[in-house]
Amino acid sequence: MNLRSVDLNLLVVLEALLDEAHVTRAADRLGLSQPAMSNALDRCRHLFRDPLLERGRGTMRLTPKAESLRAPLANLLAEVRAVLAPPSTDLSTLAQTVRIVMADFPAIAVTGPLHAALQETAPGIDVVVQPWHGAEAALDQLAKGAADLAVSIFPALGAPFRCTHLLDEHYAVVMREGHPAARAFDLDAWLRYPHVLVSGRGETHGALDDALRKHGRTRRVGMVVPSFVMVPALLANSDLIAMMPSRARPSPDDGAFASFMPPIPVDGFPLHLAWHARRDDDPGVQHVAGIVARLLGGERGSAE
Template sequence: MDELRKIDLNLLLALHALLSEQHVTRAAVRLHRSQPAVSHALAQLRRHFDDPLLVRHNGQMALTARAQALVKPLHDALGSLNGLLAAPRFEPTQTQRRFRLSLSDYASRIILPPLVRHLRQVAPGIDLAISQASRETMLAQLLDGELDLALGIFPELPHDICAQTLFEDSFISVADRRVLPATGGLALDDWLARPHVLMAMRPDAHDEIERALAAQGLRRRIALALPHWSAAVDVLEGTDLILTVARRAVGPMQPHKALRQFAPPLAIPALAYHQAWHARKNSDPGHRWLREAVWACSQPGN
């Protein structure tokens, strides 16, 4: 470190050009500097190394033994500095890395199949570790560094948590067709009178549907609360239960010929589904690449 303090980095760059070109004028062109400036740098370098470095031999400039000994370590040192200062690169075909994601089986059905196919094709060294948790737990895990990426509905985000909307989805109600009118759905009073299925990681969750009801001073009876999307659809047949969920969650679970979809009889704002991550991951090129892949694989048609 003491030796580094005695020399300007620009002098090392000039030395590299002089040793490579073995000619002051050509070194000046390479450095985009004037010839007098490079000649001045050479004079400083000669004083620093107490060696002429370049000497005239048979009408041409040649390296001294000391200069020849400097070529490789100087090349290696400048290469290391360049790698240190350059933006980190991410090569998906070459990387070996494990990412930790948390998402519901709703998102798993929509996003995971195209995402895994994409990873196996272009980044086979990337491994995924998938977990499932409530939105509050996912956000806490992001803050603690236990997760790389969380996929879910996040109406409010803590400081330092970033998010991107992957897609928006509307709500649909589903019930056994035998307990529905021959055509159409249910009036609001009849819809409220029925027992409902709540999709949530916690049975006391206050989801988007509950908030829409509360805004009108309404309540519904939750007869069954469970965290499993596929099971929520399967339990409907042969019962009077009503399930109201995101539309894209129901589509892949067909065919359920005994069931019928209908529009809920109250206005429920469309939900925005996000991927969220900690701000400390913003400049990580591998993490950025994964976020872009998740976004692409979440779009309709994938």
């Protein structure tokens, strides 16, 4: 193909269309009218000899060809932007959307303070927290350019990803203040009452069950919910007991809940921040990454 015959601005338009899978949202993202974006989509279809976007049930979906273009297109445009970018960026003038994939913990801890910090330093940066479907899906989103940052457990990531350690989390046992198990909390008291298990996939078995098995014990899981946000209300009005990451538990200052260390050893977990190498020189993404790292208690060291 003769590149002189190609309007390379179409690639920027195509990136927005593939990210949004929606003509109007892509138009709003680039500041174009809806007719102009529709016309650009037609030109992209002609250029790549593929529909790229097809109508599904009430929505648009990417064709297989479009899916295959996402990662190489994102890499290409990242390199072009790196070449053309000025040596320094005034964060206060940035107008950008940064997409973060993370579960409700740590989102519970980070979203409010992140917004406040951005209002002070980079008020033009908008943040989208994307739904959590597991670490593997998060890495796939980073690879395809559908997300900019991901927070999860990411052991030993290699190229093309960057990964930095944020913190080491431990678990706490939480129940309502005045719970019968709180009077003399031990393993028997803990297991005498039904537990709340948080699982985004609806699983009824967790790491605690493996730890209990080593002691010849089991527990009853009385409620499985998809989000830590739901747990405090459940605990406050019942004899349910939850084991939660310490940073996700209700604040001990309000006096409504009692909290204990697990009466048997339960392994905690590390938390990492990851991004694709193409975002290394993206000032907006790196600024948000730095704030997230500080809020979660991590130090931004050299990324792997």
